[in-house]
Amino acid sequence: MFSKETYIGRRKVLMQKLQGRGIVLLPGNSEAPINYHANTYRFRQDSTFLYYFGLPISDLVGIIDTDTGEATLFGDDFTVEDIIWMGPQPRVVELAEQVGVKHTAPLAKLEPAIAEAVARGREIHILRPYRGDTRLMLEKIVPDAFLAPSEMLIQAVVAQRDKKSAEEIAEIEKACAIGHEMHLTAMKMCHPRAQEREIAGAIEVIALMKGWGTSFHSIVSQHGETLHNHSYNGILKEGRMLLVDAGAESVSNYCSDFTRTTPVSGKFTTKQKEIYDIVLAANNHAFSVSAPEIRYVDVHLAAARIIVEGLKELGLVKGDVEKAVSAGTHALFMPHGLGHQMGLDVHDMENLGEQYVGYDAETPRSKHPSCSACRMGRRLEAGMVVTVEPGIYFVPELIAKWRTESTCAEFVNFAAVEKYLDFGGIRLEDDMLITETGNRLLGKRLPITTEEVEAAILPS
Amino acid sequence: MFSKETYIGRRKVLMQKLQGRGIVLLPGNSEAPINYHANTYRFRQDSTFLYYFGLPISDLVGIIDTDTGEATLFGDDFTVEDIIWMGPQPRVVELAEQVGVKHTAPLAKLEPAIAEAVARGREIHILRPYRGDTRLMLEKIVPDAFLAPSEMLIQAVVAQRDKKSAEEIAEIEKACAIGHEMHLTAMKMCHPRAQEREIAGAIEVIALMKGWGTSFHSIVSQHGETLHNHSYNGILKEGRMLLVDAGAESVSNYCSDFTRTTPVSGKFTTKQKEIYDIVLAANNHAFSVSAPEIRYVDVHLAAARIIVEGLKELGLVKGDVEKAVSAGTHALFMPHGLGHQMGLDVHDMENLGEQYVGYDAETPRSKHPSCSACRMGRRLEAGMVVTVEPGIYFVPELIAKWRTESTCAEFVNFAAVEKYLDFGGIRLEDDMLITETGNRLLGKRLPITTEEVEAAILPS
Numbered sequence: 059m060f061s062k063e064t065y066i067g068r069r070k071v072l073m074q075k076l077q078g079r080g081i082v083l084l085p086g087n088s089e090a091p092i093n094y095h096a097n098t099y100r101f102r103q104d105s106t107f108l109y110y111f112g113l114p115i116s117d118l119v120g121i122i123d124t125d126t127g128e129a130t131l132f133g134d135d136f137t138v139e140d141i142i143w144m145g146p147q148p149r150v151v152e153l154a155e156q157v158g159v160k161h162t163a164p165l166a167k168l169e170p171a172i173a174e175a176v177a178r179g180r181e182i183h184i185l186r187p188y189r190g191d192t193r194l195m196l197e198k199i200v201p202d203a204f205l206a207p208s209e210m211l212i213q214a215v216v217a218q219r220d221k222k223s224a225e226e227i228a229e230i231e232k233a234c235a236i237g238h239e240m241h242l243t244a245m246k247m248c249h250p251r252a253q254e255r256e257i258a259g260a261i262e263v264i265a266l267m268k269g270w271g272t273s274f275h276s277i278v279s280q281h282g283e284t285l286h287n288h289s290y291n292g293i294l295k296e297g298r299m300l301l302v303d304a305g306a307e308s309v310s311n312y313c314s315d316f317t318r319t320t321p322v323s324g325k326f327t328t329k330q331k332e333i334y335d336i337v338l339a340a341n342n343h344a345f346s347v348s349a350p351e352i353r354y355v356d357v358h359l360a361a362a363r364i365i366v367e368g369l370k371e372l373g374l375v376k377g378d379v380e381k382a383v384s385a386g387t388h389a390l391f392m393p394h395g396l397g398h399q400m401g402l403d404v405h406d407m408e409n410l411g412e413q414y415v416g417y418d419a420e421t422p423r424s425k426h427p428s429c430s431a432c433r434m435g436r437r438l439e440a441g442m443v444v445t446v447e448p449g450i451y452f453v454p455e456l457i458a459k460w461r462t463e464s465t466c467a468e469f470v471n472f473a474a475v476e477k478y479l480d481f482g483g484i485r486l487e488d489d490m491l492i493t494e495t496g497n498r499l500l501g502k503r504l505p506i507t508t509e510e511v512e513a514a515i516l517p518s
Numbered sequence: 519m520f521s522k523e524t525y526i527g528r529r530k531v532l533m534q535k536l537q538g539r540g541i542v543l544l545p546g547n548s549e550a551p552i553n554y555h556a557n558t559y560r561f562r563q564d565s566t567f568l569y570y571f572g573l574p575i576s577d578l579v580g581i582i583d584t585d586t587g588e589a590t591l592f593g594d595d596f597t598v599e600d601i602i603w604m605g606p607q608p609r610v611v612e613l614a615e616q617v618g619v620k621h622t623a624p625l626a627k628l629e630p631a632i633a634e635a636v637a638r639g640r641e642i643h644i645l646r647p648y649r650g651d652t653r654l655m656l657e658k659i660v661p662d663a664f665l666a667p668s669e670m671l672i673q674a675v676v677a678q679r680d681k682k683s684a685e686e687i688a689e690i691e692k693a694c695a696i697g698h699e700m701h702l703t704a705m706k707m708c709h710p711r712a713q714e715r716e717i718a719g720a721i722e723v724i725a726l727m728k729g730w731g732t733s734f735h736s737i738v739s740q741h742g743e744t745l746h747n748h749s750y751n752g753i754l755k756e757g758r759m760l761l762v763d764a765g766a767e768s769v770s771n772y773c774s775d776f777t778r779t780t781p782v783s784g785k786f787t788t789k790q791k792e793i794y795d796i797v798l799a800a801n802n803h804a805f806s807v808s809a810p811e812i813r814y815v816d817v818h819l820a821a822a823r824i825i826v827e828g829l830k831e832l833g834l835v836k837g838d839v840e841k842a843v844s845a846g847t848h849a850l851f852m853p854h855g856l857g858h859q860m861g862l863d864v865h866d867m868e869n870l871g872e873q874y875v876g877y878d879a880e881t882p883r884s885k886h887p888s889c890s891a892c893r894m895g896r897r898l899e900a901g902m903v904v905t906v907e908p909g910i911y912f913v914p915e916l917i918a919k920w921r922t923e924s925t926c927a928e929f930v931n932f933a934a935v936e937k938y939l940d941f942g943g944i945r946l947e948d949d950m951l952i953t954e955t956g957n958r959l960l961g962k963r964l965p966i967t968t969e970e971v972e973a974a975i976l977p978s
Contacts, residue, residue, distance in 0.1 A: 090550050092562045093862075094869035095648045097734050099559045102552045141915045142853050145744035188555045190650025256727050263723035267716050274557050284605035288561075393602050402553075409554035455601045 059112045059310060060225055062158035068218065069110050073124045075214040080181030082122040082211060083172070083200065088191050089116050100271060104192075105402035106185060106410075108311055109219055112157040118150075119168055120159070125180075130161040132168045169199045176201055183208035185215070188409045207411075216414045219407055220399060221441030227491060227500070229312035230401070230443060234489060234501025236268045236306035237314035241504050242514060244278065244302045248294065248320040249518035254278045255290040257302070265306040273313035273404040276304035282319060282483030283451040285394060294322045299330060299482055305404060313404040315445050317487035318504055324515050326508050333450050334484050334508055336368030340448035341486045341506070344396060348438060348446075349496045353421055355435035358396035359428060361448045362388040366469075369450070374474045382469040386427025390460055390470060393453070395432030397445035400489060405433065406443070442492045443500065451483030519572045519770060520685055522618035528678065529570050533584045535674040540641030542582040542671060543632070543660065548651050549576050560731060564652075565862035566645060566870075568771055569679055572617040578610075579628055580619070585640075590621040592628045629659045636661055643668035645675070648869045667871075676874050679867055680859060681901030687951060687960070689772035690861070690903060694949060694961025696728045696766035697774035701964050702974060704738065704762045708754065708780040709978035714738045715750035717762070725766040733773035733864040736764035742779060742943030743911040745854060754782045759790060759942055765864060773864040775905050777947035778964055784975050786968050793910050794944050794968055796828030800908035801946045801966070804856060808898060808906075809956045813881055815895035818856035819888060821908045822848040826929075829910070834934045842929040846887025850920055850930060853913070855892030857905035860949060865893065866903070902952045903960065911943030 076082060086107040089098040103114045111120040111131065118133040133150040141147070150162045163171070172182060182204035187193040196205065222230065240261035247257050258278040265272045280292050282301030294300060300322055305315035319334065321327075326334060340361040348357050366382050369375040369391065375382055382388075399406035399415060407415045416434040417423045424430060434444060457479065459465075461472045489500040505514040536542060546567040549558040563574045571580040571591065579592040593610040601607070610622045623631070632642060642664035647653040656665065682690065700721035707717050718738040725732045740752050742761030754760060760782055765775035779794065781787075786794060800821040808817050826842050829835040829851065835842055842848075859866035859875060867875045876894040877883045884890060894904060917939065919925075921932045949960040965974040 090552075090559065091648045092550075092559075093565050093648075094865065096868065097864065099550065099552075100735065105553050138915055138919055141744075142913055143744070143746045145741060145749070146915065188551045188553075190652070190654050192650070194650050194653065253727075259723040259727035262726055263719040266722055267713075267719035275560065281605060284601075285603045289605070404557065405554060408556065453602055455598055455606065459598050 059114070059156070062156060064225065065110060065112045066158040069122055069129055070127070071218055072110065072214055073122055073127050075217075076124040076183065076210060079124050079210065080183065081172070081175050082124065082183045084110060084120045084122070084185070085187075085192050085195060086111070086113070086118040086120070087116060087189065090189065102270075103311065105311070105407070106215055106219070108402055111159070113153050114311065115153065117165065118153070119165065121171070128161060129159045130163060130171075131159045132163050132165050134165050172199050176204075183211040185211060186409060186411065212410050212414050216407055216410055219401060220415070221439060222401060222443055222491070223441075226312060226401065227443075229308050229310050230314065230489070230500055232308040233269060233273065233306050233312050233314035236265055236308070237304065237316050238501055238504060239268070240264045240304050240306060241302060241316055241318050244300070244304070245318065245320050245505065245511065245514040246516040248300045248322055248515050250294055250296045250322055252294045253290070254280070254292040254294070257300070258290045261302070261304055268306070269309055270307040270311055273305040273307045273315060276302070278302050278304070280322065280482060282449075282485060283453045283481075285451070296323050297327070298322045299484065301483060301485060303485065303487065311402055313400055313402070314489060314501065315400055315404050315487065316489065316504060317447055317449075317485040318506070318511065319484040319486065320511055320515060324518070325512055329481070330484075331508050332372055333481070336365055337448050337450050337484045337486050338506060339368065340364040341446055341488065344446040344448065345488075345490065345497060345499070348444075348490060348492065350438055350440050350492060350494065353435060353437050354396065354444065355421065355424070355429050355432055358432050358435070359383060361396050362392070362428065365392060365448065365450060372474075374471055374478070375469055376471050377469045382466070384428060385466050385469060386430075387466045387469040389427055389431065390456065390466065390475075391450045391452075392448060393431055393451070393456060394449070395429070395434060397447050398433040400443045400445055438492045440492050440494045444490055444492070445487055446490050447485055447487030449483060449485030452478040452481045453483075454479050519574075519616070522616060524685065525570060525572045526618040529582055529589050530587070531678055532570065532674055533582055533587050535677075536584040536643065536670060539584050539670065540643065541632070541635050542584060542643045544570060544580045544582070544645070545647075545652050545655060546571070546573070546578040546580070547576060547649065550649065562730075563771065565771070565867070566675055566679070568862055571619070573613050574771065575613065577625065578613070579625065581631070588621060589619045590623060590631075591619045592623050592625050594624050632659050636664075643671040645671060646869055646871065672870050672874050676867055676870055679861060680875070681899060682861060682903055682951070683901075686772060686861065687903075689768050689770050690774065690949070690960055692768040693729060693733065693766050693772050693774035696725055696768070697764065697776050698961055698964060699728070700724045700764055700766060701762060701776055701778050704760070704764070705778065705780050705965065705971065705974040706976040708760045708782055708975050710754055710756045710782055712754045713750070714740070714752040714754070717760070718750045721762070721764055728766070729769055730767040730771055733765040733767045733775060736762070738762050738764070740782065740942060742945060743913045743941075745911070756783050757787070758782050759944065761943060761945060763945065763947065771862055773860055773862070774949060774961065775860055775864050775947060776949065776964060777907055777909075777945040778966070778971065779944040779946065780971055780975060784978070785972055789941070790944075791968050792832055793941070796825055797908050797910050797944045797946050798966060799828065800824040801906055801948065804906045804908065805950065805957060805959065808904075808950060808952065810898055810900050810952055810954065813895060813897050814856065814904065815881065815884070815889050815892055818892050818895075819843060821856050822852070822888065825852060825908065825910060832934075834931055834938070835929055836931050837929045842926070844888060845926050845929060846890070847926045847929040849887055849891065850916065850926065850935075851910045851912075852908060853891055853911070853916060854909070855889070855894060857907050857947075858893040860903045860905055898952045900952050900954045904950055904952070905947055906950050907945055907947030909943060909945030912938040912941045913943075914939050
């Protein structure tokens with residue numbers, strides 16, 4: 059948590075943007091049941107609630123009155139029965155004080171407060187709920203007329219949350235330090251016959267011990283071609299590569315997100331190194347061109363050009379590079395975008411809608427095959443944090459589909475590509491802060507050249 | 519997962535119980551979002567769905583037609599787009615085959631199937647949803663007349679799930695073996711200046727590496743008097759005790775649940791040992807009296823008698839032991855019941871309702887202070903698995919409340935009790951299978967005498 063002045067300041071900015079437009083209603087999360095009501099997952103507060111109200115505690119709701127400039131925190135104090143089970147807890151007034159909120163009320167007063175505001179002709183602004191329990195709560199207390207997410211509120215929140223302050227960057231760097239340790243640990247353990255499950259456990263415990271936990275379900279797989287592989291059932295085999303895509307949240311829930319790809323046998327084969335070095339060049343190139351005013355979709359396309367050029371040299375792609383990129387040839391090998399914003403969410407603000415977070419009126423979402431998978435396309439601004447995560451994968455099902463449908467057939471040498479069907483995939487991901495003058499890497503750089511990665515593996 | 523014959527057999531028993539009463543609708547769980555829709559917690563299937571349909575995969579719904587004896591699995595096959603992100607997956611017909619289900623259909627067919635059954639005058643039986651997303655789904659497809667949980671279905675499910683088969687016991691023993699390793703690890707690490715967070719991480723990783731994960735949020739606290747303390751912020755101090763209440767789920771989601779209390783300084787003080795030995799005697803006594811036909815509330819009261827006797831010898835309780843127990847004096851020191859059923863849920867079937875799982879028509883829930891906190895009271899039967907978890911705690915807020923309200927004032931020596939306000943709490947929990955002739959401990963017994971526990975701590 060930051061100081062109360064931080065939260066007071068953030069709410070003030072939001073109020074000014076929506077001045078005179080009524081009530082902003084920001085529900086915190088409740089506990090998320092696993093297999094029955096009382097057995098819950100590790101509590102994670104909603105990120106927008108955290109941003110404006112800071113408290114990592116369940117069953118709180120914040121409202122901001124844009125006319126009066128006042129915020130109210132709704133929540134219930136613990137009973138003696140609660141204290142027996144959960145220990146003593148600060149009262150709601152004490153919690154509110156920690157984040158500079160002067161008014162509090164029990165949760166039972168929320169519904170009448172909303173009803174009264176509506177009766178007085180005021181608007182209610184909410185965001186899109188992503189949990190069923192939040193949706194049920196909102197459906198109960200918010201009149202139908204205001205149940206759709208408020209575009210005005212979304213745009214105001216995105217405009218604030220997408221520029222990170224110095225204290226937020228410091229938190230992200232704490233998360234990067236934890237992520238760094240996680241990846242070095244995974245590299246050390248990358249040996250034939252090691253279990254993916256063991257490595258996943260070893261890196262998850264670092265995130266648990268040093269921060270809130272992982273920022274998303276770690277990907278620890280020798281099948282890197284499956285982009286979000288959540289299975290840990292593999293046993294590492296000589297000759298394959300282990301792709302680890304993992305990050306941590308700091309205790310205050312700011313995120314990191316890195317990917318490295320490590321050879322199980324300790325050394326990359328020539329075939330692996332050739333592909334690896336193309337991905338690395340794309341990663342480095344993205345850092346060399348990212349700066350304020352540059353559209354991130356153009357950085358994506360610049361990285362795509364490096365990938366297509368490299369694959370052309372290897373004979374997997376043919377024809378004119380510019381035309382191949384324009385046709386979206388790279389999407390066979392990298393069927394995802396170059397990166398996404400990162401902050402209190404590892405895909406920052408993803409629940410607010412990609413059209414507001416990754417795109418805007420000037421740079422709308424494109425369906426063009428060259429960039430249709432991009433989560434982030436709009437102009438970079440100083441203070442933004444984005445991931446840079448180019449990759450090259452050989453997905454047998456996708457290759458078969460393109461071949462059958464003759465997609466980009468004039469640019470893809472399918473016969474050559476099909477020699478890579480058991481290759482797997484390589485992704486190299488770092489986190490980047492956009493500065494006034496360009497950008498900088500967040501955290502200390504993880505081993506990334508083939509030599510550095512090979513040196514990071516402990517002798518088995 | 520078990521063989522398909524297991525699931526066919528279980529569904530057959532259920533069908534016979536409800537024969538001619540219509541459709542049983544058992545939704546599996548969907549993914550549970552953390553902070554946006556696509557960032558999810560580790561997937562956990564619903565336990566009743568697992569029991570009858572076995573598949574640990576999200577977004578499946580099973581229905582059982584009690585007239586025709588046929589089961590249908592509703593689910594959607596992966597698209598190529600899904601395969602790129604999540605890897606190749608078996609088709610729904612292949613999944614259904616694994617658990618002996620002959621009929622499958624896409625999820626879009628579920629609503630019309632239910633509507634058609636209702637139109638033909640058939641009943642729909644559901645259980646109580648514990649996740650908002652399941653509730654929203656049920657509200658959409660089930661007519662209001664059938665939205666209340668079906669008592670008939672609940673009773674049939676409880677009657678099956680509460681007697682564990684040999685293959686289920688074998689799974690529980692796998693979970694016990696993981697839990698054993700978790701607790702030995704925690705004991706080894708119990709030293710002054712160790713962080714609760716480090717120990718919590720070290721035991722969680724064992725559950726992650728060897729099984730599905732922990733069976734519930736581990737309690738790792740030197741404030742054992744807070745029964746469900748989920749904070750890991752403490753740093754262990756000389757003279758205190760560390761209470762660890764933790765268990766694992768096997769890869770097939772059967773649970774274990776153990777508690778041990780370890781002295782941070784390496785040796786129990788005389789004051790600690792005196793209380794510890796009372797709790798140990800209560801634990802042992804519960805094993806000596808538990809058997810088929812015995813009501814578990816009577817085992818609770820037998821353990822309570824041991825606790826009151828022991829505390830009387832120490833001068834904390836006074837007067838007639840039988841009368842003190844009848845008045846509920848022990849509830850000041852042990853404000854919880856002796857244990858709960860355990861199986862696919864660590865509190866087995868808790869979402870089905872305590873009145874069906876822990877109680878029945880013969881032994882209804884009592885509000886009497888001597889046993890009002892018991893989750894489980896009814897007669898034990900061979901095949902049941904229950905936890906045995908007596909404890910003695912000194913909860914300052916509860917002691918103050920009883921003193922103020924003169925609760926059990928003729929049996930409690932408050933002046934003596936108040937010398938224990940900074941004592942903390944001790945709980946000793948094991949898992950017990952009821953056999954035809956009595957009971958047996960599940961798993962290998964963890965160190966439990968003060969000598970054994972002291973010997974399990976590594977020299978710091």
